[in-house]
Amino acid sequence: MLALGKLLELTLTDHEPAEKTQVTTRGVRLRWLGEGALEVRPPEGEDCGLDLLLSAGIHGNETAPIELLEKLLHGVANGEIRPRARVLFLFGNPPAIRKGERFIEQDINRLFNGRHELSSGFEALRAAELEQFARVFFSKPERTRLHYDLHTAIRGSKIEQFALYPYKEGRKHSRRELARLAAAGMQAVLLQSKSSITFSAFTYEQLEAEAFTLELGKARPFGQNEQVNLDRLETRLRQIIEGNEPPTDDTLDGLQLFSVAREIIKHSDSFNLHLPTDIENFSELAKGYLLAEDLAEMRWVVEEEGARIIFPNPKVRNGLRAGILIVPTSAQLLG
Numbered sequence: 001m002l003a004l005g006k007l008l009e010l011t012l013t014d015h016e017p018a019e020k021t022q023v024t025t026r027g028v029r030l031r032w033l034g035e036g037a038l039e040v041r042p043p044e045g046e047d048c049g050l051d052l053l054l055s056a057g058i059h060g061n062e063t064a065p066i067e068l069l070e071k072l073l074h075g076v077a078n079g080e081i082r083p084r085a086r087v088l089f090l091f092g093n094p095p096a097i098r099k100g101e102r103f104i105e106q107d108i109n110r111l112f113n114g115r116h117e118l119s120s121g122f123e124a125l126r127a128a129e130l131e132q133f134a135r136v137f138f139s140k141p142e143r144t145r146l147h148y149d150l151h152t153a154i155r156g157s158k159i160e161q162f163a164l165y166p167y168k169e170g171r172k173h174s175r176r177e178l179a180r181l182a183a184a185g186m187q188a189v190l191l192q193s194k195s196s197i198t199f200s201a202f203t204y205e206q207l208e209a210e211a212f213t214l215e216l217g218k219a220r221p222f223g224q225n226e227q228v229n230l231d232r233l234e235t236r237l238r239q240i241i242e243g244n245e246p247p248t249d250d251t252l253d254g255l256q257l258f259s260v261a262r263e264i265i266k267h268s269d270s271f272n273l274h275l276p277t278d279i280e281n282f283s284e285l286a287k288g289y290l291l292a293e294d295l296a297e298m299r300w301v302v303e304e305e306g307a308r309i310i311f312p313n314p315k316v317r318n319g320l321r322a323g324i325l326i327v328p329t330s331a332q333l334l335g
Ligand SMILES: O=C(O)CCC(=O)N[C@@H](CCC(=O)O)C(=O)O
Pocket: 059, 109, 151, 152, 153, 154, 155, 164, 198, 200, 213, 310, 311, 312, 313
C-alpha cells in the first residue's frame, strides 16, 4: 500500500511524510496537505464530478469513525476502491486523537463559522485551518459538494445512528439527501432551524455543500468498537466514492424526522440539569418536567408534546449548549 494511505499512523505519530504526493497503479493521486489531511483525486477522465469531504476525530475520543475513514483510505491506497469522486479525508483534532480525549483546551466543534476568530489557543487555530482545507477543497466550480462529519456520542442512545442537518436561511433540506442517509443506515435526522458553529454548519452555510454531522454510536477507545456497526455506512460511502451508488427511492420510510424545539444553554456555574447521568439520547420527557435551572431563577420546563433530549451535558463551558430539546416533525418542508 502507498505510504500516504497510512494517514492515521502518520497522524498518531505526528509524522510529516517525506513524499507529499503519491500515485497508485490505477492513476489515483494521493496528496498530503498537512497534519491529518489528505486529498484523493481520481484519474483524469474517470472523475464523476463529486467532491466528498469526510471528516472524523473532530472529537479525539470518537474513534469508530476514525477507524472507518482509515479503512476507506487503505482501500483507495491499495487499489481495492476505485475512486471516481475527489475525496478529502480530514482527522479534525490530532493532538486530542493522540490523547484519546474529546479536546485539549476547548471543543473544536464550537469554533467554526468564524468563532475561532473570537478565541485563541490550539483548537482555535486548528478550526481556522480546517475551514481553509474545506474552503480550498470546495472551491472548484460546477461540482457537487458533500460533507459528512463523523462522530460518536458520549452516551448511549435510543436511536443508535442519526444525522444532524444544518440550517441556512432560504435553503431547503433535501429529500434526496435524507433518502441517501437512510440508505446509509441512519435511523433519524434532526433538521436544524438556526445557524450553528459546528464544522458541518460551516460547510453547509458558507461553502454550499450538502453537509451533515453523523452520530454513529457510543464513543469508545481505538480497537473497542465492535458494538458500533458501520457496515451500511461503509457500503454507501464506498459506492459514493466509486460513483456507483444505487438509486434511492424518496419515500423516507422508516426514517424518523425531528426538529429542534429549544437549545438548552448553560449560562453560569449555577446551571443544574435535572437528568440522570446515564440518560440515553432521545429519551422522552413529559410535559411539565423541570429540565434545568440556572441563576436568576431561570427555569427550563418542558412545554412541548413528544419532547426528547439529546446531548445533555452540564459540563460544557458557560454560554454553550448543554442539551437539545427536540420534537418529531414531518417531511412537508423538504425540497
Ligand atoms: O454526545 C454528546 O453529547 C455530543 C456528541 C457530539 O459530539 N455531537 C456533535 C454534534 C454536532 C452538531 O450539532 O452538528 C457535537 O456536539 O459537536
